[in-house]
Amino acid sequence: MSRFTILPDPRRQNEARLTPCAACEVRDLAICGVLNGAEIERVGAIVSNVRVEGGEVIFFEGDDAEHVFNIVAGVVRLFKLMPDGRRQVTGFLYPADFLGLALSATYAYSAEAVTPVRLCRFPRGKLERLLEEIPRLEKRLLGNAANELMVAQDQMLLLGRKTAKERLASFLMHLSSRAERRGETADPIALPMSRTDIADYLGLTIETVSRTFTRLRKDGLIDHADPHVVHVLDRGGLEELAGL
Amino acid sequence: MSRFTILPDPRRQNEARLTPCAACEVRDLAICGVLNGAEIERVGAIVSNVRVEGGEVIFFEGDDAEHVFNIVAGVVRLFKLMPDGRRQVTGFLYPADFLGLALSATYAYSAEAVTPVRLCRFPRGKLERLLEEIPRLEKRLLGNAANELMVAQDQMLLLGRKTAKERLASFLMHLSSRAERRGETADPIALPMSRTDIADYLGLTIETVSRTFTRLRKDGLIDHADPHVVHVLDRGGLEELAGL
DNA sequence: GCGGGATGTTGACCCGAATCAAGGTCGCCG
DNA sequence: CGGCGACCTTGATTCGGGTCAACATCCCGC
Incomplete structure (x- = not known):
C-alpha cells in the first residue's frame, strides 16, 4: 500500500539517528541551511528518511498533503495530468530542493522519482508548528516560494512564446x-x-x-x-x- | 520622470489620513485582512496611495524593487518581454491582489495598468521590518505565494498542452x-x-x-x-x- | 457630423510542430 | 547468446494556429 519504503534496515535507522540532519549532505543548500545547532536537532526529531525507486510515485495530485519533503539525492519530476492523459511536467527537482508546499489540504500536482531518490520527509503539522517557533525558517520558505514563482514565470514565457x-x-x-x-x-x-x-x-x-x-x-x-x-x-x- | 502620481490633492491626502487602512475597501480580501487594529495602523503609517492611468507602467522588469503594492481598484497585467518584442502576460491582477514580491533586488517582470488603477504602495524595506514583527503577516504572504504557484502550474498546463x-x-x-x-x-x-x-x-x-x-x-x-x-x-x- | 486611429473580426494561405509509421540501439532476461 | 521491450531517431504527411491582408466598428477630437 505504501508508496515508499522507510529505511527498513535497523542499522541504517540507527545510523540516521546518530548522524541526523546536522550532518546532512544537502543541509546548507536546503531550507535547513538557516537553522542553528539546536534548531536542526528539533527538525531531526520530526523527519523520516525515505527512499523511492526511479519511476515510482511520491504523491499524486489530490492526495492528502500530509508531508513535505526535502530531496537529499536523486531527481524528481512534478507534473499535472489531464483526464485524457495529456501531461505537463511543471518542474524537475534536484538534491536540496523543497517539495510539497501546499496551501490547501491536498497536493496540487503529482511527484515521481526520475532516478532513485532519497527524501527527508516532514509531517506537515509538525513542520507548521516548528515554523511558528522559527520565523527564520518561514522566511526561508517564503524566499523559496518567490524563487519558484520567478522560475514559473520564465517557464510560462517559454511555453507561450x-x-x-x-x-x-x-x-x-x-x-x-x-x-x-x-x-x-x-x-x-x-x-x-x-x-x-x-x-x-x-x-x-x-x-x-x-x-x-x-x-x-x-x-x-x-x-x-x-x-x-x-x-x-x-x-x-x-x-x-x-x-x- | 515619475511613473505615477501620488495623490496631489491635499484634501484627498487628508482624507487618506483620516480614513486609512482601517477603512480600506479591500482590506479583508487583501493580505491586510490578517491584521488587528494596532497592526493596521502601523501599516497605514508606511503606505502611500498611488494612482496609475490605464495603459501606464507601474514598474518594469529589471527596475529596482523598491516597493510592493496592493491593488485597491482596477486591473493590472504582469508580463515578460523577449528582446524581439514577443510578450507573455503571466497574470492579471484584481483589487486586493498583492504585487511585487521579489526575492532579488529587481522586479522579475513588468506591471502595467489595464484600467485606471489605485494602488496601496509599501516601501519594501519598511514592509520587511514589519514582517519581522508580525509573523502572521509573513504567514499570509507565504500562503499567497503558494496560491500563486498553484495558479502558475495550471497556466503551464494550459500553455503546454x-x-x-x-x-x-x-x-x-x-x-x-x-x-x-x-x-x-x-x-x-x-x-x-x-x-x-x-x-x-x-x-x-x-x-x-x-x-x-x-x-x-x-x-x-x-x-x-x-x-x-x-x-x-x-x-x-x-x-x-x-x-x- | 466627419475623419482617422485603435481595436476587433474574418478570410486565404502558410508553416512549425504534431501525428503516423518505420527502424535503430541498448540492456535485460530467459 | 538471442529475443524482446523500452527508448530514441528519422522520415512522410497532416493540421492547428500563425501570418498576411482586408474590412468593420467604435470612439474621440475637431
Whole structure:
C-alpha cells in the first residue's frame, strides 16, 4: 500500500539517528541551511528518511498533503495530468530542493522519482508548528516560494512564446546553470530524464525534442553521443537562442 | 520622470489620513485582512496611495524593487518581454491582489495598468521590518505565494498542452470564478483587457483569440455582443472544455 | 457630423510542430 | 547468446494556429 519504503534496515535507522540532519549532505543548500545547532536537532526529531525507486510515485495530485519533503539525492519530476492523459511536467527537482508546499489540504500536482531518490520527509503539522517557533525558517520558505514563482514565470514565457529550438536551448542552459550552482560541472550536462519527460516539460512531443536535439547538433551548438549527456560546444549561441 | 502620481490633492491626502487602512475597501480580501487594529495602523503609517492611468507602467522588469503594492481598484497585467518584442502576460491582477514580491533586488517582470488603477504602495524595506514583527503577516504572504504557484502550474498546463478552444474556455472560467470569489457576478464576465492582452496571456495571436471567441459562440457556449462582456450560455460545456 | 486611429473580426494561405509509421540501439532476461 | 521491450531517431504527411491582408466598428477630437 505504501508508496515508499522507510529505511527498513535497523542499522541504517540507527545510523540516521546518530548522524541526523546536522550532518546532512544537502543541509546548507536546503531550507535547513538557516537553522542553528539546536534548531536542526528539533527538525531531526520530526523527519523520516525515505527512499523511492526511479519511476515510482511520491504523491499524486489530490492526495492528502500530509508531508513535505526535502530531496537529499536523486531527481524528481512534478507534473499535472489531464483526464485524457495529456501531461505537463511543471518542474524537475534536484538534491536540496523543497517539495510539497501546499496551501490547501491536498497536493496540487503529482511527484515521481526520475532516478532513485532519497527524501527527508516532514509531517506537515509538525513542520507548521516548528515554523511558528522559527520565523527564520518561514522566511526561508517564503524566499523559496518567490524563487519558484520567478522560475514559473520564465517557464510560462517559454511555453507561450518560444520555438522548439529556443525551448530546448533554454532547458539546457537552465540545467547547466543549476548544476553549476550545486557545485557540479556546467559543461557536460547530465539529462537523467527521458525524452518523454523533456517533451512534457517543454510542451512538445518526443519526436520534436529528438529532432531538435539533432538540429542543435547540426548547428554545432551541442554534441551528444549518449542521449543523456550533452556537451556544450557554443555556450554563447545557446544562450542567445535561449534569450538571455 | 515619475511613473505615477501620488495623490496631489491635499484634501484627498487628508482624507487618506483620516480614513486609512482601517477603512480600506479591500482590506479583508487583501493580505491586510490578517491584521488587528494596532497592526493596521502601523501599516497605514508606511503606505502611500498611488494612482496609475490605464495603459501606464507601474514598474518594469529589471527596475529596482523598491516597493510592493496592493491593488485597491482596477486591473493590472504582469508580463515578460523577449528582446524581439514577443510578450507573455503571466497574470492579471484584481483589487486586493498583492504585487511585487521579489526575492532579488529587481522586479522579475513588468506591471502595467489595464484600467485606471489605485494602488496601496509599501516601501519594501519598511514592509520587511514589519514582517519581522508580525509573523502572521509573513504567514499570509507565504500562503499567497503558494496560491500563486498553484495558479502558475495550471497556466503551464494550459500553455503546454491545451488547444486554443480549451485555453479560452479555461480563461473565461477562471475569470468567472475569480469574480464570484470577489463577490461580483459570475455570469456576465467582464473582460477589461484587450484581445492582445488575452492572446499574450494564452500564448496565442489576436486573430486566433478572435476566431476562437466566434467558435465558442457558434457552439452555443457563450454569447457576446460587446467584445468585452461575455455571457455564459453553457457553463457545464465550458468547464468540460476547460478540463475541470 | 466627419475623419482617422485603435481595436476587433474574418478570410486565404502558410508553416512549425504534431501525428503516423518505420527502424535503430541498448540492456535485460530467459 | 538471442529475443524482446523500452527508448530514441528519422522520415512522410497532416493540421492547428500563425501570418498576411482586408474590412468593420467604435470612439474621440475637431
